[in-house]
Amino acid sequence: MRNILQVVVFLTALFAIVLCSSENYAFSQMNKTGGYADQVKFIRFSNENVAYQEVTNGHLDSYFFQIPLHLVESAKKNSNLEVFEKEGLSYGLLINPYNASQTFNPFSIKEIRFAMNFLIDRNFIVNNILKGFSNPIVEPYGPTSPEYHNVIPVVDPLKIHYDLTLATKSIKDSMIKAGAIMDGTGKYTLNGKAVLVKILIRNDDLLRKSFGDFVASEVEKVGFTVVKEYGDLTKANRVVYGSDPADLEWNVYTESYISSSFSRYNPTTVSQMYAPWFGNMPGSQNPVFWQYSNSTIDDLTQKLVFNNFTSEIERNNLLRQAESAGLQEAVRLFFARSFDPYISSSKISGLINDYSAGIANKLSLINAIKNNTDNSTLNIGMKEVYQGAWNNVKGCTDFYCRIIYSLVADTPTISNPYSGDPEPSRNMWTYLFSKGPTDTVIVPSDALTWNPFNQSWDKNKNQSNSALTKVTMTPLFSNWHNGELMDKYDLLYSYYFPFEWSTDTKNNDKTFDAEYSSLIFPTLSLIKGIKFYDNNTFDTYVDLWHYDKKLVPSYGTLWPSEPWEITAATERLVADNKLSYSKSDANIKHIDQLSLNLPVQSELIKRELIKMSNENYVPNPLKGLISLEYALERYKSSIDWINIHHNAVIGNGPYYLETFNPTGGVVTLNAFRDNTYPFKTGIYSDFENPPELRIDRINIPKFLKIGDPYDFDLLLGLNNLSNGSNSFSGIIDHFISDRNNKIVVEGSTVINNISNNHSDSKGQHQLDESGAVTISLNASQTQELIPGPAKIKLIITSTESPKPLIQENTLIARP
Known part of the structure; x- marks a missing residue:
């Protein structure tokens, strides 16, 4: 399934109790897991003006779509509303x-x-x-x-x-x-x-x-x-x-x-x-x-x-x-x-304004609290609630599915909302080997990869394989929403799937999707093997390296988004041309694309699970590894889930899909209050306030003499530093263009441990004079300019957050 991509491709390309109005309310949340809200409802409001009124009068808690631009100023003045801007x-x-x-x-x-x-x-x-x-x-x-x-x-x-x-x-x-x-x-x-x-x-x-x-x-x-x-x-x-x-x-x-x-x-x-x-x-x-x-x-x-x-x-x-x-x-x-204005009710606290997703993100919904009310249901308005198929292979490509599904199925890592760096979530990183671009580790003889040609697990018998990276992971297992405990066979199945479905073994291969393969197949050669241990930890071996070691552990992550038996049932349906994983394959074959949330398709999956049970079926990647009794119990639990919930969306996240009503425009998620879920309520509250880089002073002379050295200085500050730090680091990239808009000078200045140790009356940090940064151009650089106006562009980032702060100034270059 697509989560294997995190082994080799960082395409993914997404802690303290939040302060509440009532101490008793905060105390009552301390032993809960998952999100604060007991229920999240996503409600279709196609008309943005109507949605604006519904948030204003308290019927909606937030609207995950931009409000009409002519309403922005009035929204900012409305005490019932909070306005958030997102890219x-x-x-x-x-x-x-x-x-x-x-x-x-x-x-x-x-x-x-x-x-x-x-x-x-x-x-x-x-x-x-x-x-x-x-x-x-x-x-x-x-x-x-x-x-x-x-x-x-x-x-x-x-x-x-x-x-x-x-x-x-x-x-x-x-x-x-x-x-x-x-x-x-x-x-x-x-x-x-x-x-x-x-x-x-x-x-x-x-x-x-x-x-x-x-x-x-x-x-x-x-x-x-x-x-x-x-x-x-x-x-x-x-x-x-x-x-x-x-x-x-x-x-x-x-x-x-x-x-x-x-x-x-x-x-x-x-x-x-x-x-x-x-x-x-x-x-x-x-x-x-x-x-x-x-x-x-x-x-x-x-x-x-x-x-x-x-x-x-x-x-x-x-x-x-x-x-x-x-x-x-x-x-x-x-x-x-666009920079879209989103709104929420002022009665909601804890929203996390992610640099890319704004408040419309998983962490925000998990951390949101309704203050001064006994109603813990979050009512979220959206332009649509269903625009495309929900499946974990080549579905869930639209914004609406991604938001909803992110609460249903966890990922092995999360992205820091302000740096974008991967952080451990359901995979804990306990060991990392990754040195240089040519330093390798031997892949052990019992490490596994799936061979789709002979339908078996291959072992690295002669130890001829090596890898640039080895990561040891401890998965944080919990119960699936259907009550079955996650295990290594769920992990193993998600490891098998990309090998099977992105490799065309020819001879009318029924387990091949060309659209899926175009993205996944190039990664297979980088996957060198996986080894499981009895204590539920595992090692992954990947032929990837990066000079920034913060990224490397995420290459070895492995995490399933659905139980293996659901994947196995859909494989059989797709192989029989009853459904398709991808849109293009569905169009070619004139069949429906797999959507786990649709009752009609869920019924197909249920019937397939019943057939699998009656056949005493064990999928090829699990043969010899699991007992028949275990497989039959898995099938029964998923069949029971579909009978009760009329969907096949079985996840491992903090919420489960209770009802899906696209005609009525409502999708309801209920909190999964299960003691096996590993994260306590309030775990993401540290992300409520983003770091903010500032230029407190800039001194760029108006005139530059061509062929002479040229210096200028600036004073920087950073709000909301984490861990009580009073200094920060970063990089200043500078570009100077001549009057023809040609870049003639470019360079970078590394800033280390910039002082940030003074605060004003509002609690904002101010740099002292020792924190000034000087940028120097030598005579040979300024010699490249031609007489006339020139433009200097500074792009400043900090280690804490790489979101650029851009400063442009005009100067005059003269002989």
Whole structure:
């Protein structure tokens, strides 16, 4: 299952009792496990104005969608509300580059795709559509990402900006070269036929629709005949991601997506947005479809994701090259990132405003408390409650599923909400071997890997294998929601699954999903083995290394999100073509995608479990390891669960799925108050206040003499330091651009143990004079400037939180 990815790919890319209004209430929570709330209800409110009123009058505790922008100021003044800002949706375009022989596709021409960067006015989108609650972007990271300073050197030289004249000329030159002419109405034709551009526009809400309509109008202005088609995410999944690009059902899709998780190192963003192997580009890596391919981007991003580098410099160069190639290919374009205002009732405390997810995250919901009330049910409004299949292989790709499911199934690690660094959760890290990029450890002879060709566990018999990393883990087992105790066989099954379902053994392999395989198969060679011990600990051996040791233990994590028997039952259904794990495979076979929460599909799973019980069935990866009695007991417990709850969503998290009613728009989770659950209520309260980096003083001289040394200094501070520390460390990256916007000077200054030992009357720390940081440029660096205005950009991060603080100043370079 997908959790094995955390063994080899950090695609994931997510403690004190919270102060309450009543001491007695706080005392009553001390011996509880899981979240404060006994129940969490997710309720559909498609109309944001209605949701705003429902939170105001106390019927909703929070709304996990942005409120209308014209209500933000009144919300800030409303004593019944708290307003939280989060980095929201990114608005962009996905372009179909298929080069058709019968129907001309103008976007098969790279120069036309790239010209779209200059055709669409980003400032208009920011100011007129998103009403200023956003920033223009030209690449997928944006200025709030810790990776921003790494990609600036390849982004800025492209000088991407709104230039209608440039865009029109570039498009015209390419169209004429392709043989097109412009008729008397100002429209391009080719061989007597109008050149059509089919634009699929998301209309889930007014902002998405307005963005799409604006793009369509601009494309039409330069001479294309535009056909607009509207649809929600469900339609987009079918038309854009689930169809063959060669069918040309679409040319342009006005895409909006949630930014990936905030992380100090984020290779998944550049991979997800540009790399075909990741399965998110036209064709979705389905072998039946035409595929957009780019071996250069694939090679660069796989090196990034699989840590195929030996130093930080090499790693950052790979990132820059991948970003540069993706920008110039222009299959996916970026225009704006919103900063969405979310609201909650002022009666709710404990919400955690994660840097990437805002308050709409797992830790926030677990830590939320309703004050001055006996009602412990959290009522959370959402735009939708169901938009796609719920399964743990290639489902749960939408925001709504991810939020709800995060409470149902735990993960082996959590992401620190302010640094993005992995921290142990259900896997405790007890030993780590990981030295240098060439230092290895021998994989023992009894370490296991699954062989899908002979359907057995292989052992490293001759001890010929070695690995860069060995991690010893202690899993924190608990009861599944159906009452059965988790065990090593659940772990072992989740270890087996990716080998089985991402490897095509040919001969009409029924346990193979091409879309799943595109992402997973490249990781298999890095998995060197697993060894279990009688005390429930296990060692994992992985051929991955990183210069930042904080990341390395997460590569060896292993954790199942559902009992092995549920996975085994769905495997049989998928192999019999009754259901499919992935969307593209479902479309090809004209069957439904597996969704564990749907009563009809849950009934199929239950019937399969009954058949397995009647057959005395034991799955191949567990044969010889478990008793028949144990297997039959597992089947019975899951059958009983489905009979009672009418769903097959059986997790190991702090809440379980009680009811799922998509028609009525309500999903209800109840607290799993089980004494085997390992985490006490209030464990995440330390995350309530984010660290905040400040510039207390900056002294940059207005004039710079070319060829002379140049110094400037600044004074930094950091609020909410953890563990009572009075100092912090970080890095200041500086970039100086000349009047032509060319970066001519760049460098980094490491800051160690900056003093942070004075507080003002509000409790905010202020630096003393000894904490000033000086940045120096030598004469040869300033010699690179040309006379005229220049721009200096500082990107400052701290070790405690790598979220950039950006400062820009203008200075005059003179001879």
